[in-house]
Amino acid sequence: MAEHCKISAAIVAGSQEKSCVLKIDRYSRAKALLKNGEGLTSAPFSVGGHDWTIEYYPNGYPKDCTDFISLYLALQSAGAEDVNAKYTLSVLGKNGELLPSYSRTPNAIRTFSRGITSWGYHEFIKKADLEALAHLRDDCLTLRCDITVIHAQETSVPPSDLHRHLGDLLKNKDAADVTFQVGGQPLSAHRYNIGRLKLICEEKLCSHIDSDMVATSLALAEQHGFRRLKDACFQFLTSPSNFEAMTASDGYEHLKSSCPYVLRELIARIIPTEFKSAKDIIMTI
Template identity: 40%
Template sequence: MAAYQCELSSAIVAESEDRSFVFKVRGYSRAKQLLKCGECVTSPPFTVQGHDWVLRYYPNGRLATGAAAGYMSLVLDTADGKDVTVKARNISVLDKNGLPGRYYGTMFENIMFETPVSFTSRNSYLCLMVRKAGLEHSGDIIEDSFSIRCDLTLKDIGEQFVVVPPSDMHLHFGSLLESMDGADVAFLVGGEKFSAHRLVLAARSSVFRAELLGAMKEKTDSLIEISDMEPHVFRSLLHFIYTDSLPDLEIEMASEQGEAHGGDVVMASHLLVAADRYDIERLKLICEHKLCSHIDTNMVATSLALAEQHRCHGLKVACLQFLASPSNLEAMMASDGYQHLKRSCPSALKDLIASLLPVTMKAPKDIIMEI
C-alpha cells in the first residue's frame, strides 16, 4: 500500500566495499495500525556487487509473543539467496537533521548488541528490534515518516564448492540446558530448583569455578542456595552461560509484566548485578550498554548507583552527562531512586556535584572529593 511503502535512497560512502543506505518509511501510524505482528513491508530491492538486497520492516514485530507489539523489527536480508559476506558497521534511526539519533534498538537477533556483525546471508540475517515507544517520543518521526541508515561492508565471496555453516555450538549447549542430561549440581533460587553442569559453569565463570571445583567446592549431592536473586534472573543467567546470548522470552516477559516501568531495563539492572557477582564480563557489558541506551529521569538515579557499586565506568559517564541538564537533574531529585542513591552511594553524589561545577573551579572540586 502506497501510504506506508518503504522508499529507498542510497549513497556510496567510500570507493572500496563500503556502502551506506538510507531507508525512508512513510505512513508510520497507518502501517502500525493495519499490519499485524509478523506482517511486513519490504523495500524495493537494491543491488550491491551483483546481489539484490531488501529491508523488511515489521511495524508490530516479527514474533507472535506477548510483548512483541512493543517493538518493531528491521530485517536486512539478500533477495537472491546467494552467499555474500556482510559486515554491518552501524544501524540507526536518523534524527530530524539526518544524523544518527539516539539508539532505540534492543538487540541484534542472535548477536545481542555486538557491532560490527558478520554473517553469511544464506544462513542468517541481521535483525534490529526497536522499541516503538522510544522512537515515538524521540521526535525522529516527522510527518509520520522516519528514516533508517545502514552502513555496510559487502564483499562477494564468489563460487564456493564447500560452504561452511556458521557455528551452532550455542544451539548444542542450549539443548543441553533444556534437557539437563548429565546435570551434576543443583541450585535453589527463590524457592525454585535449577539443575546445571559443574564444568559448564566453571568454564564460564571464575566464581563458579572456585565454588564448584576449587577450595570452596560444594558437595556433589548438596543443594546450593542462592539468596538475593529472583528465579527469572538466575534462569536468564544460566541461559547466557550456556548460549552466550540472552533469551528473548525473558526480556519480553519482563517487559510484559512492567512495560510502563521499563521492565526490560529493570531486567538488565538485575542481570548486571548477577553478571558482576559471578564475573561474567560480557553479560555485564551487554547490560551496561542497554542501560546506557535507556537513561531517563525515573531510572537515572538507580543506574548511577548501579554504576558506582559495580564499577561500570561507561554507565556512570552516561548518567552524569544526562544529569548535566538542570531539568533532568531536578526531575531525578524528585524520583524515588534519588533517596536510594543518597543512602547507598554518597561517593556517586560527590562525583555528580563535581561534574556540575565549571572546569575552572578545580579547588572546589578537590574539596568536594575530599569530604
Template identity: 40%
Template structure:
C-alpha cells in the first residue's frame, strides 16, 4: 500500500512600506539672502512609509565646503522609532507649462539602504545642486522664485517566515473596479432619456439635471430644489453671475466627483485661462457649498502661484474664506520681487479697493521685506 506525497508551502517575506512628500520652497532668493552658510530651515513634520519625518534645507550649504550648494537632509522625527532601515530619494521637480510640478524628475538622487537609528538621525546630500545650476535662465526648476522637492521613502520591515497555501489562490471571477462615476457621468451626458426634472438657464445656454443628484451633493441645491420649489417639478431656473462654461464644469463635478473633462479643456487652453477658470469655479463651488471642489480649486491656484494672478487669488481667498489659498498668497508675496510685480499687475487695483484689510495684514507681516513696496501700499490705502 502506498501513500500520496504531502507537500507543504512556506515563504520568506521582506515587507516594505513606501510614501512620498513634496516640499515647496517659496521665496528662495530671500532665504538665500537671510540664511547664512551652515544655517538651515526645517519643513513641517510629515508622515510617509509608517513614520514621521522632516526635511532640513540649507540654502547656502551646511559647511564651508558646500557654501555654493543647496544641502538637503532627511531626518527621522518619530519619537519611538529605532533602527529604521530605509532607502530614500530627493528629486528636484521641473515645472510643466501649466505650472504644476512635472514627473518624472530630471534631477534626482537615490541613496543606498540607510539606517535611521533614533529620532533625529539624518542622511542626505551636502552638495545636492549648485546654486548657479538652479538659478540658470531659463530655469526648468525655479519659477516665481520657488521650486519643489519630492522626497520618496521606502522603509523595510523585519523579514519573516510564514506558512502559505500551495501555489496561487485560484480565482473564479474578477471583480471590476467601481464605475459609479462613469454611470453618473453618462446620466449627465444623456438627458434625452426623459429622466431630467429641472432645467437651468445660464446665459444663452440651458442645462438639464436631476434634482436628487444635485440635492445629494449640495446643501444649497437641496434647499432650493427640494424645499420651496419642490411642488413645481419642471420649473426652469435662471442662474445669474455664472458663465455657462463654469456651470458646465460645476455640474460635471457634481455628477462625477472629478474634473477630468475640464482637464482636457485645460490642455488646449493656456495656463492663464486655466487659472481664470479655477478662480471662477472656486466662486461657484463656494456659492453652492461644494466643499471638495472648492478645495481642489484652491489647490490648483496654490500650485501655480504667479505674480500676474496672485492679487485676484488673494482677493478671492479673503472674500470666500479660503484660508489655505490666502496663506499661500501671503507666503508668495514674502519675496520682494514678487510683491513689486503684484503691485504692477492688473488685479492689484481691485485688491486694493475690495480688500484693504488684507493689504494691511500683508504690510504688518512683511513690512521689513521691502520698505519701498510697503510704503507704496500704505500710501494707496490712505
C-alpha cells in the first residue's frame, strides 16, 4: 500500500519556526484503500530541535468522522520535558495558494508530552467539500503545516534586583516624588521602574492568547510597546476562525476605538482580501 499512496514532505524555511508542505500522492487511491482509523504518516521533519510528523487519515479518525479527513501534528522525539508549540494546518489550492477557509489554528499554544504526543483535528475538512471545490491537482492533495516551537527562554527576563533597589531607597532620598506620613513621620518614596515585571507579564500574555482576550492583549501591546506580544497576536489572528471570534469578543470595540491604526496594520499584513469581515472592518475604520 505504501508503494501506491504516500505523504512527501518538504521544509520551506526556519529553525524554531518552519513551514512544511506535504503532498498526499494519489488521493483517490488512499481514500479507497485506507479504512476509517487507518492513516498515512509523513517522514519526520525537524523544528526547534524536535522531530515531528503529520498523520493523515483519508476516511477520518475516530469512528464518527468517516465523512471527514482527519489531520494531526505529532511529536516524535518526546523526552523528559514537555514541548510547547503553535501550529496551523492548511489546505493549498491547485496553484499552491493558501486557502483561508481551510486553515485551522488552535485557540491556544499546545503542549506535546509523553502522555499527549499529537494534536490536530478530527474533522479537518469534509471530503465532499474538498472534492466538489476541485482543490486537487493530478489527484494530489497539498497541505501545509506552519509550526513554531515555544521555548521558555525566548523572552529574556533579567534576574531580580529588587533587593538592591529597595536598599537604595532606604539610603537616600534622591528622585523621591511622593511623601507618606506614617505615625507622624514623613517617609520619602519613589514612581518605581518595573521593567522586569513588564517583561514577565508580556511573556505570560504571549503564552495565553485566546479568542476572548486577543483584542485586549493587542490593544495593550500597542499602547505599551510590547512588540513580541503584538507579533504573537498577529500570528494568532492569521486563522480565519480566530479572527472572526475576535470581532465578536468584548474587547474588540475597545480595540477598534482606541487603536484603529493597529487594525489597519493587521489587515494590511495578514488578512487576505477574501475575508468578508476584513472588508467590513476596512469600511468602518
